[in-house]
Amino acid sequence: MQNPRPARTDVHHGVFTTATHWGRYRVVVKGGEVRWISPLDDPEPATIGYRRTSYDQGRGRVLRPMVRTSYLRNRDTPARPRGDDTFTPVSWERALDLVAEEIKRAHNTRGPSSIFGGSYGWASAGRFHHAQSQVHRFLNVAGGYTPSTDSYSFAAMARIVPHVLGTSANEHLLSVPTWEEIADHVDLLLAFGGLPAKNAQVNPGGVHVHRSRSGLRMCAEAGVELVNISPQRSDLDIDDAQWVRVRPNTDTALMLALTYEVWAAGDHDAEFLRECCVGAEDLVAYLSGSLDGVVKDASWAAEVCDIPDATIRDLARRIVGGRTLITVSWSIQRGDHGEQPFWAAIALAAMAGHLGRPQRGVALGFGTHHSTGARQRKLPVAAFPQKVRELPEIAPIPVARIADMLLGPGQEIDFDGRRVTFPDIDLVYWCGGNPFHHHQDLNRLVEAWQQPRTIIVHESFWTATAKHADIVLPVSTYLERNDVAFGRHESHLSVMHAAVDPPGEARDDYAVFADLADRLGFRREFTEGRSADEWVRHLYDTTRDGLAAAGMPIPDFRTFWAAGEVTIPLPEPDRRADPLALLREDPMRNPLATPSGKVELTSATIESFAYDDCPGHPTWLEPQEWLGSTVAERFPLHLLSPQPRTRLHSQYDQADHSAESKVRGREPIQVNPDDATARHIRAGDVVRVFNDRGQCLAGAVIDPGVRSGVVVLHAGAWYDPIEPGGLDAHGNPNVLTFDKGTSKLAQGPSSGTALVQVERFDGPLPPVRAFDPPAQDT
Helix, strand or coil: CCCCCCCCCCCCCEEEEEEECCEEEEEEEECCEEEEEEECCCCCCCCCCCCCCCCCCCCCECCCCEEEHHHHHCCCCCCCCCCCCCEEECCHHHHHHHHHHHHHHHHHHCCHHHEECCCCCCCCCECCCCHHHHHHHHHHHHCCCECEECCCCCHHHHHHHHHHHCCCHHHHHHCCCCHHHHHHHCCEEEEECCCCCCHHHCCCCCCCCCCHHHHHHHHHHCCCEEEEECCEHHHHCCCCCEEECCCCCCHHHHHHHHHHHHHHCCCCCHHHHHHHEECHHHHHHHHCCCCCCCCCCHHHHHHHHCCCHHHHHHHHHHHHHCCEEEEECHHHHCCCCCHHHHHHHHHHHHHCCCCCCCCCEEEECCCCCCCCCCCCCCCCCCCCCCCCCCCCCCCCEEHHHHHHHHHCCCCEEEECCEEEECCCCCEEEEECCCHHHHCCCHHHHHHHHCCCCEEEEEECECCHHHHCCCEEEEECCHHHCCEEEECCCCCEEEEECCCCCCCCCCECHHHHHHHHHHHHCCHHHHHCCCCHHHHHHHHHHHHHHHHHHCCCCCCCHHHHHHHCEEECCCCCCCCCCCHHHHHHHCCCCCCCCCCCCCEECCCHHHHHHCCCCCCCCCCCCCCCCCCCCHHHHCCCEEEECCCCCCCCCCCCCCCHHHHCCCECCECEEEECHHHHHHCCCCCCCEEEEECCCCEEEEEEEECCCECCCEEEECCCCCCCECCCCCCECCCCHHHCCECCCCCCCCCCCECCCCEEEEEECCCCCCCCCCCCCCCECC
């Protein structure tokens, strides 16, 4: 068994390189401390890491293994609830013994299904020191666990696209056009949810050089008409872009009306609908009011969306008047009935005759990551093997249904045509993520989090997830371990140097799991006899072999490590065949992988599910909360909680690049001037944002670029309740959001469906304690 990693006797000095999901960086170290972090050879560096001048190795770090005090005293019946307890430091030996005992107990008494290891989150950009890869491999080797499936990002898209287009969401993204192709071949770009540059700062595994802003400028300079359909002007932040200030959650109604107007004008592509689609007749019957007596025309949608009907008719004419590309951001499908706008966008593109034509049609999720808009390739880059163990008695749960699972063991839910039974979870193991950031209705999650017997968390900082755990094991950050990074569809491998030592007793996840595996009797199977650095080299060598076999040689590991990066010599790419283009060319010889072999504007499969919240064709279904509902009489503002400009989700919210954006130490909330005036709110005021689910404080920013009736509170502020279930002092929007599945089809998150009220907060301001460690017992 390995001992905890000893402190080094040498002192680090020098310049190192590293990589994050948002770019490559130069790290200056003096006297063993990070003094400066700056972008490396990037003309458009991400604002997430730009001007970052400090790396705090002390504030908020978990420095020793810690155990919740009442849990340590009595694991069967702790005296105090999670989130309202002190912590006691223990030795690594004691902590690892506790974890091993609990894993063994759960397996022996309740079985592998009682262990939840979904452990969702972005974690590190490294190919080896990726926390989810580590914990999933460990739990698989240990005997299995209950996993999750899909993502908070695009769960609805992931489920609807295969039914309609016969391809996965990720495969669809491989066929979307590049910025250069859009500039050369598109006349009108209709962007539902916009194309926010802040989202394109990141890419899973890293970005070598950012090009999204320049790509958007290229399109504008080429004369592409850009239309931003969003409650926020900044979602397509470029001069001369048309801003259509649609109500949140009404994009489906607008798409359906545009589809109807194209059909009613006789401008539809009858041949494509006949030869390459199924169900057009049923869709037209719905749009024309034959089924329900409501014609889904521009006048109807104008009332639903609160935009002029003339704007809708003008867009319909322009869509068929030139080469049109329709993009839909992932944010659009993170709402009640989130499957519908993606299906409706496909129907609109099909009706207008753009589907299957070069660089036209739909690009679902375009602009969400930096890799979209760039030439995309699949490369044989190795990752830490998961040793997946499929157990027939275990089914993965939809990722966003974690609170439902914890609160309802044994309950069944519908999920994409099948029934899923929630397991009775006894132990939760979480690494590399923060559910108290990304899950909805956090007060409900706090209640759900009390249900398991044991919760184990690996963390570098005292996040809310760590504060709500029983056992917290301190782990290193990306600056404290060696690794190799590769961004999705990028052409570079990057070195991630261990620039400094971990503070306190922190270790890397691999070392923790290796010692746990030793206690549980499978160290050799988990480690395969390799150290962490040997694994990093092995993954590089495996990648090198795979690239060489594909005719793309790269240098040996020693050369790569000394250089800091390597460029993969990619062959001149051929445009990947678009399945929709092949379908249009010859539908008999090139069918899609749908039941009909065609685009399913009506899906017999989905219709057979008989879901009341996801019919067999694109449909306008009123969200449970929206500005047209009676709920708006009490809570008249629609809350949007998009990704922030200054961080990736909640990562490093305590660092200076995020802290600079705060207003009086709280997350800023953007308020329309009219809404602010009506509430006597001025810029810089602290406000209370509330509904029946929760309340939080935020700092007011008056912004005419947000439509009236809407407020914007970005996701990622660390959860900071002044008491359990009480007022959040820091501004986490997920105390307010709605924890409901998008529909029975996808069961995705509905974070974009939330109404609130806002008022000026005139009481004594509570301190922000989000980044402080919890109280300790000795």
